């Protein structure tokens with residue numbers, strides 16, 4: 001029987017900057033003009049994203065109990081938790097709900113992710129309104145000098161038409177240019193940010209010079225229904241009923257979230273794929 005309460009968080013794999021989100025809502029630091037100068041952090045360049053499942057209460061049985069009250073008209077939670085999920089009846093019900101787009105039974109669960117990604121990714125992320133977000137503040141804390149640069153596997157050349165672009169590998173010269181320009185601009189911008197902070201200018205003003213490639217951190221909480229909507233739009237897969245063409249960097253986040261979802265709710269995940277990855 002799956003636990004009815006929140007499942008524990010897996011071991012953290014967060015890099016050194018992961019405490020940022022945890023402290024984001026703490027009281028704003030006092031004015032630093034008289035404080036001793038702290039050592040300035042080294043600029044870092046990353047080509048990956050961090051996604052950790054920090055808390056969840058999400059099981060296939062959550063879908064079953066919510067759906068079964070419809071026909072049984074009585075408490076169905078305990079029976080669903082005790083039920084053998086590996087039955088054709090359970091699989092069949094979840095598949096029917098997915099296929100016929102009875103979406104609300106997929107809402108009685110919760111997954112909270114901790115994400116580190118560049119701000120241009122967060123900008124796309126937060127268009128997904130059926131989710132709860134809390135992000136580190138560029139007003140209450142000095143932003144860490146961590147910036148995104150395209151990795152060696154990142155395709156650089158766009159072909160095709162709007163709405164259905166394909167991306168091909170860049171030449172060695174294009175790869176070198178993309179990385180060196182991203183690094184140069186980030187380095188110059190962060191130096192400018194530091195000069196303004198050192199001159200006593202507020203963080204909320206100084207940050208206006210920072211590029212969208214700077215990393216931020218957030219918690220995002222979703223249920224399976226909204227996550228499937230997110231995955232249907234932010235991943236590119238063969239056989240999808242409504243193909244999507246997402247930016248690769250948000251797809252990197254989506255792929256990691258999808259792996260957690262597949263483990264937590266395998267029947268729901270299988271039905272999602274079998275029905276063309278259409279959110280119910």
Ligand SMILES: Cc1cc2nc3c(=O)[nH]c(=O)nc-3n(C[C@H](O)[C@H](O)[C@H](O)COP(=O)(O)OP(=O)(O)OC[C@H]3O[C@@H](n4cnc5c(N)ncnc54)[C@H](O)[C@@H]3O)c2cc1C
Nearest residue numbers: 124127128129130131226229230232233234244245246247
């Ligand atoms: C490849 C791609 C390219 C994009 N390009 C652009 C772009 O150029 N410009 C741009 O502005 N955006 C763009 N977007 C963002 C896109 O338009 C959506 O805002 C984003 O994908 C969130 O989708 P959503 O509204 O379904 O998600 P959510 O906000 O999580 O909503 C989930 C579902 O809830 C329902 N819902 C939520 N809010 C409302 C509401 N107010 N009224 C009615 N129903 C609601 C809808 O059924 C919706 O599908 C792009 C997205 C993708 C995937």
